[in-house]
Amino acid sequence: MAELTLRLWKDQVSHRLMILMGLMVLFLGFFIGGGLLARALPVLQHHHWDQLLFSSQWHPTQGQFGLGAFIAGTLWVTFVAILIAVPLSVLTAMFLSEYCPSPVRLWLKPGIELLAGISPVVYGVWGMLVIVPLVRDYLMPFFSEHFPFFPFVSENYTGFSALTAGIVLAVMVSPLIISLLEEIMHSVSFGMREVALALGATKWQMVKTVVLRKVSPGMVAAIILGFSRAMGETMAVLMVAGCAMGIFPHSLFDTAYPLPALIANTYGEMMSVPLYDAAILLAALVLFILTVAFNMIAWGILLYLENREA
Amino acid sequence: MDKRKIEENFFKLLMIFSTLTVLGSLAFILLTILWKGIPALSWEMVTQSPKGGYYIGKAGGVLNAILGSLILGIGSTLLAIVLSLPIAFYLNLYLQKKSRLALAIRFALDVLWGIPSIVYGAFGFTLMLWLKIPASLLAGMITIALLIFPIMTRGIDEVLKMISSELKEATLALGSTRWETATKVIFRQALPGIITAVLLAFGRGISDAAAVLFTAGFTDSLPHSLWKPVATLPLAVFFQLGTPFAEVQARGYAAALILTAMVLLLNILARIIGSRFSRHIIK
Incomplete structure (x- = not known):
């Protein structure tokens, strides 16, 4: 009898501990947000929030902390990255899920997942060695000669630019988008495909009218996830985006200075100026809120879809 | 030719082209790192720590960063396992399949996984200020553990x-408790998969730089104390590329090669374990 009590006791104790850990997971997000907010409060009390978020005056020594240019830089670089990554990822996922013979698929999928495992710093190195010269010597001269208007005009001839960062980020986030999309596409029922084929559709017509229509909410979710992943990338962007202070980016070829790069760059100096560290943690908080919001929307869609299927 | 056939072939070509672009960039990255890294790779690189004047081109290696990354990675992976295993078992054995709590926890884990590593770094920094820990191996370990446990838990959960x-x-029908079911039966059945998830998370832990920038700091000496800063490979790459000297940059490429080789080996090992050792499992 004593043995049984011991066994039940173990079961109960482990159960309680697990409940605690489960609750910790639920509250960790609030804890992170709260911790960042607590440290960012001093600067929020000193300055009005719209000045902090929308002004581009960033002069820590004079007590001016406008994150506007950095937020714009983040969105600009991420937008470029997504514009490149989405068509590539959708087409690749379609190929893997619909057209590719399954032995080939078994080799391609791990290959693409390997791409996701490479260190961000290594992407940065690759960007500096390959993409920076590509942009500086080929893309920039070509576009400024043939398309001298809005997103292509710039005075920055270094090759370290928003476009460079966007290309590197696109390569970094496409594995994530591809594997999510491929999984969703693969789960579309065969019955539905067969109906379309039986009605005389070609394979592409079937993919276009059945698979794509069925996965479009999932596709939106995958793109949002890719967007938020690109938004938070730090080291690779820091190495190739140029990161010059101060202005809203006006061109693909202008330098950009996104929030994560700002946070990483000020490491070391931020404790020396009053309110500086609070402003940096405010930048982290902004990034946190943006990524959490995007992730909640995307995973909400995906969970909803999964439950609808089941 | 039929119009539908042309459309079909056009899109098929586009798809093959994009797949090749994605795979080509993987090959391109690996080749670039090999091509730049191999000439600078030497025995000295992996067996010595930086000597005086290393960052202006004098002798030394990145042993400090290699060991630092491994120790930091192993420590944080162990911490993350302590969190991940119980939560994953809780989700699958203790909670009902349709439980709302399970749904909420999985959702929270997915969202946590999406938080950028630099934000974890900043949060780790606030934790350090709060707990009065200096930038150290310990602070780095806690931060990396927080960064990788969501993905590890979701991996084990799957x-x-x-x-x-x-x-x-x-x-359960034979009279075992849930705890016994979890530890004596399910754990053994799931072990290969669990090892795969843990190794993948470990790989993610050592390849990240943004989270350790604030929390683990950097040092030229070998890791020797939980309370002292520790060097990591990604940061070693980053700092060496930041110098204006060609020799130092070349060694940065070599360090990037070492890092990539470590991560790729881990990834491949994880997959081999996942598929090889699953043969004995009751399906």
Whole structure:
């Protein structure tokens, strides 16, 4: 009898501990947000929030902390990255899920997942060695000669630019988008495909009218996830985006200075100026809120879809 | 030719082109790192720590960063396992399949996984200020553990989901408690998958730089104390590329090659374990 009590006791104790850990997971997000907010409060009390978020005056020594240019830089670089990554990822996922013979698929999928495992710093190195010269010597001269208007005009001839960062980020986030999309596409029922084929559709017509229509909410979710992943990338962007202070980016070829790069760059100096560290943690908080919001929307869609299927 | 056929072939070509672009960039990255890294790779690089004047081109290596990354990675992976295993078992054995709490926890884990590593770094920094820990191996370990435990938990969770519920029901019907079912039966069944998830998380832990920038700091000496800063490979690459000297930059490429080789080996090992050792598992 004593043995049984011991066994039940173990079961109960482990159960309680697990409940605690489960609750910790639920509250960790609030804890992170709260911790960042607590440290960012001093600067929020000193300055009005719209000045902090929308002004581009960033002069820590004079007590001016406008994150506007950095937020714009983040969105600009991420937008470029997504514009490149989405068509590539959708087409690749379609190929893997619909057209590719399954032995080939078994080799391609791990290959693409390997791409996701490479260190961000290594992407940065690759960007500096390959993409920076590509942009500086080929893309920039070509576009400024043939398309001298809005997103292509710039005075920055270094090759370290928003476009460079966007290309590197696109390569970094496409594995994530591809594997999510491929999984969703693969789960579309065969019955539905067969109906379309039986009605005389070609394979592409079937993919276009059945698979794509069925996965479009999932596709939106995958793109949002890719967007938020690109938004938070730090080291690779820091190495190739140029990161010059101060202005809203006006061109693909202008330098950009996104929030994560700002946070990483000020490491070391931020404790020396009053309110500086609070402003940096405010930048982290902004990034946190943006990524959490995007992730909640995307995973909400995906969970909803999964439950609808089941 | 039929218009539909042309459309079909056009899109098929586009798809093959994009797949080749994506795979080509993987090959391109690996080749670039090999091509730049191999000439600078030497025995000295992996067996010595930086000597005086290393960053202006004098002798030394990145042993400090290699060991630092391994120790930091192993420590944080162990911490993350302590969190991940119980939560994954809780989700699959203790909670009902349709439980709202399970749904909420999985959702929270997915969202946590999406938080950028630099934000974890900043949060780790606030924790350090709060707990009065200096930038150190310990602070780095805690931060990396927080960064990788969501993905590890979801990985183990997916493995446990695959295990047939008959097995669980049979064990419970024989009179075992849930704890015994979890530790004596399900754990063994899931072990290869669990190892895969842990190794993948470990790889993610050592390849990240943004989270350790604030929390683990950097040092030229070998890791020797939990309370002292520790060097990591990604940061070693970053700092060496930041110098204006060609020799130092070349060694940065070599360090990038070492890092990539470590991460790729881990990834491949994880997959081999996942597929090889799953043969003995009751399906």
